Amino acid sequence: MAKGDKIIRMVNMGKTFHTSSGDVNALDDINLDILEGSVQGIIGLSGAGKSTLVRCINYLEVPTSGQVLFEGKSLGDMSDKEVREARRKMGMIFQQFNLLDQRNLLRNVTFPLEIAGVEKKKAQERAMELLKLVGLEDRVKNYPSQLSGGQKQRVAIARALATNPKVLLCDEATSALDPKTTKQILDLLRKINQEMGVTVIVITHQMSVIEAICDNVAIIDHSHIAESGPVSEVFSNPKTEIGRRLILGDGNANAIQPVNFGDSKNPKIRIIFDGQKAHRPIISDIVLSCNAPVNILFANTKEVEGQAVGQMVVELPDSVEEAERITHYLRSNDIRFEEVK
Numbered sequence: 001m002a003k004g005d006k007i008i009r010m011v012n013m014g015k016t017f018h019t020s021s022g023d024v025n026a027l028d029d030i031n032l033d034i035l036e037g038s039v040q041g042i043i044g045l046s047g048a049g050k051s052t053l054v055r056c057i058n059y060l061e062v063p064t065s066g067q068v069l070f071e072g073k074s075l076g077d078m079s080d081k082e083v084r085e086a087r088r089k090m091g092m093i094f095q096q097f098n099l100l101d102q103r104n105l106l107r108n109v110t111f112p113l114e115i116a117g118v119e120k121k122k123a124q125e126r127a128m129e130l131l132k133l134v135g136l137e138d139r140v141k142n143y144p145s146q147l148s149g150g151q152k153q154r155v156a157i158a159r160a161l162a163t164n165p166k167v168l169l170c171d172e173a174t175s176a177l178d179p180k181t182t183k184q185i186l187d188l189l190r191k192i193n194q195e196m197g198v199t200v201i202v203i204t205h206q207m208s209v210i211e212a213i214c215d216n217v218a219i220i221d222h223s224h225i226a227e228s229g230p231v232s233e234v235f236s237n238p239k240t241e242i243g244r245r246l247i248l249g250d251g252n253a254n255a256i257q258p259v260n261f262g263d264s265k266n267p268k269i270r271i272i273f274d275g276q277k278a279h280r281p282i283i284s285d286i287v288l289s290c291n292a293p294v295n296i297l298f299a300n301t302k303e304v305e306g307q308a309v310g311q312m313v314v315e316l317p318d319s320v321e322e323a324e325r326i327t328h329y330l331r332s333n334d335i336r337f338e339e340v341k
């Protein structure tokens with residue numbers, strides 16, 4: 001497998017839980033490819049199916065339909081031993097860290113190596129190396145209770161990397177942390193991705209996490225993938241209602257109200273920022289070169305990977321002539337826009 005290959009594939013994957021109060025359809029017809037060496041985000045509201053999806057990837061949950069392929073091979077066709085080996089190539093970290101309280105940091109990190117039968121001295125060397133990578137080499141004798149949340153997550157990351165996995169699955173890894181610590185952990189995940197080539201899958205309900213480190217994103221809603229693609233594309237032009245709610249609402253979809261453009265009868269257009277026109281002052285250019293006023297009704301643009309993405313809704317002037325000058329200007333400058341009904 002090389003960078004950009006499909007290291008994980010989910011094909012028509014579904015998961016139904018049979019419970020005493022009926023069936024719960026947690027995932028339905030999931031099709032998603034994860035590219036080797038990428039940082040893939042999976043975002044959705046609570047209960048959407050994110051944790052179930054990530055647990056199906058490493059077969060902690062067995063899908064009830066479809067397939068999961070790891071490095072081209074279906075986990076459903078593997079022996080138990082092969083599944084365990086595949087799972088060792090996929091480290092996992094959680095919101096609650098899940099460290100072993102009775103073990104010091106060194107022995108937390110050697111734990112998966114002990115299970116894998118690695119010789120003690122070798123395991124300790126590897127653990128020291130990883131604790132150094134996460135910046136905790138001087139705390140190896142400490143116990144988890146002596147650490148902050150961010151430090152605990154660093155230990156969990158070191159432990160997840162112990163068996164040299166190709167993939168790191170992160171289920172809400174920063175959700176229990178404050179913004180500053182979140183940034184440090186995300187920076188560490190990015191470094192692990194870039195320097196060690198580990199494919200990182202980030203499950204989150206926060207758009208800011210996706211923006212900070214992901215290359216690609218899949219939006220999951222009510223057990224389905226609503227949309228997916230490169231972050232800059234999905235962010236600049238969300239195609240689904242849930243995508244718009246998550247992106248415009250920065251994750252807090254409950255707070256989003258429909259935008260009220262008033263009762264103006266004038267035509268309105270949505271200008272789409274898709275990265276290319278990052279730092280151009282489009283509105284002042286319009287006003288200057290078209291000699292026509294525009295009224296900004298709504299704007300939501302942000303910078304993703306150094307590019308401006310998002311949208312701006314503007315009201316065109318009363319005069320048809322002026323309005324046409326503006327749309328002509330946009331077209332001739334290759335600026336995407338659409339009419340708002």
Ligand SMILES: Nc1ncnc2c1ncn2[C@@H]1O[C@H](COP(=O)(O)OP(=O)(O)OP(=O)(O)O)[C@@H](O)[C@H]1O
Binds near residue numbers: 017053
């Ligand atoms: N072991 C289980 N048995 C029965 N139902 C389950 C089980 N695990 C998850 N579910 C159900 O599957 C659905 C998806 O749950 P899941 O934990 O994957 O959501 P999530 O997106 O991770 O949510 P959150 O953001 O709250 O962590 C929910 O309706 C949940 O109640």
Ligand SMILES: [Mg+2]
Binds near residue numbers: 050051052
């Ligand atoms: Mg979850």
